[in-house]
Amino acid sequence: MKTGFLSILRSFNGKRGTKLGLKTPSSVMGLDRTREVTKMSREVRDKLKRAICVSIIALAITGWVRQARATCADSNFVIKDGIEYYMQTDKAVYSLGEKVKMMYRVTNLSNQDVTFWFANQQQSYFKVSDGTTRIWYWPHRFSPATSEFTLGPGEYKGYFVEWTMVNEITGNLVTPGTYDVTGVLFGVADPAKRYVPVSVQIEIVTGPCCGDPNHPYPLGDLNCDCHADIFDLAILCSHWLESMVEPYCGDPSYPYPPGDLNRDCYVDILDLEILCSRWLECTHPACD
Ligand SMILES: [Ca+2]
Numbered sequence: 702m703k704t705g706f707l708s709i710l711r712s713f714n715g716k717r718g719t720k721l722g723l724k725t726p727s728s729v730m731g732l733d734r735t736r737e738v739t740k741m742s743r744e745v746r747d748k749l750k751r752a753i754c755v756s757i758i759a760l761a762i763t764g765w766v767r768q769a770r771a772t773c774a775d776s777n778f779v780i781k782d783g784i785e786y787y788m789q790t791d792k793a794v795y796s797l798g799e800k801v802k803m804m805y806r807v808t809n810l811s812n813q814d815v816t817f818w819f820a821n822q823q824q825s826y827f828k829v830s831d832g833t834t835r836i837w838y839w840p841h842r843f844s845p846a847t848s849e850f851t852l853g854p855g856e857y858k859g860y861f862v863e864w865t866m867v868n869e870i871t872g873n874l875v876t877p878g879t880y881d882v883t884g885v886l887f888g889v890a891d892p893a894k895r896y897v898p899v900s901v902q903i904e905i906v907t908g909p910c911c912g913d914p915n916h917p918y919p920l921g922d923l924n925c926d927c928h929a930d931i932f933d934l935a936i937l938c939s940h941w942l943e944s945m946v947e948p949y950c951g952d953p954s955y956p957y958p959p960g961d962l963n964r965d966c967y968v969d970i971l972d973l974e975i976l977c978s979r980w981l982e983c984t985h986p987a988c989d
């Protein structure tokens with residue numbers, strides 16, 4: 702049944718399906734049989750189209766499309782004087798003991814070169830707070846030497862660190878709860894004083910959680926709830942046929958459009974095929 706369904710999806714793909722070498726019924730069957738299959742395919746195709754359209758309309762009416770998230774990352778940003786200061790953790794909810802992957806990034810949104818000067822080599826600073834107390838930070842020491850970099854229009858620079866959930870005051874794993882994760886350019890010496898801290902909030906829970914190493918997000922899970930279902934279809938459909946301009950596809954300035962499961966910067970039949978191939982798969986701990 703699934704194979705037949707995917708064959709119908711491929712037939713939607715037209716030119717791109719041909720590029721992949723997918724066979725059409727007429728290339729493998731006799732004329733009469735071809736007409737019969739074509740007629741059947743059209744009927745099934747029309748039903749499928751109607752079903753998808755009804756689903757999209759229903760989701761749009763209820764607001765689910767607008768509410769659905771399209772990335773697993775937890776992020777925040779500030780734009781100041783033509784520069785975007787962006788902070789991200791790889792997700793919002795962690796199982797106790799997982800690594801928290803952080804990124805702080807600056808992007809030049811202006812139309813001219815911008816230079817950043819520092820009174821140290823590390824340039825960036827990260828910290829984790831339980832709301833009142835700093836329990837982790839990086840780096841522990843700054844090398845006292847000047848450094849600088851220049852970003853042209855649209856260029857960016859990112860800094861990456863990992864936190865193993867150790868409370869550096871106690872030396873033990875943190876207790877489950879809510880934590881603030883902050884990144885900033887540090888020791889900025891230029892006249893613009895580009896010291897712009899940006900924070901995101903994460904939650905640490907005991908026991909398994911969706912997205913932990915034993916419960917990875919299934920392929921096709923666009924809203925990161927560990928289900929590949931109608932909500933993911935809504936995201937994919939809401940960005941249908943969106944594309945990004947090459948050759949910057951996937952760059953922070955030209956990110957993959959939500960719904961782009963195979964990372965080719967198009968939201969199209971190939972992404973729908975991936976989602977359908979994993980339809981109703983669940984890796985959430987509740988589904989164990
Ligand atoms: Ca999902």
Ligand SMILES: [Ca+2]
Pocket residue numbers: 960961962963964965966967968969971972
């Ligand atoms: Ca795609």
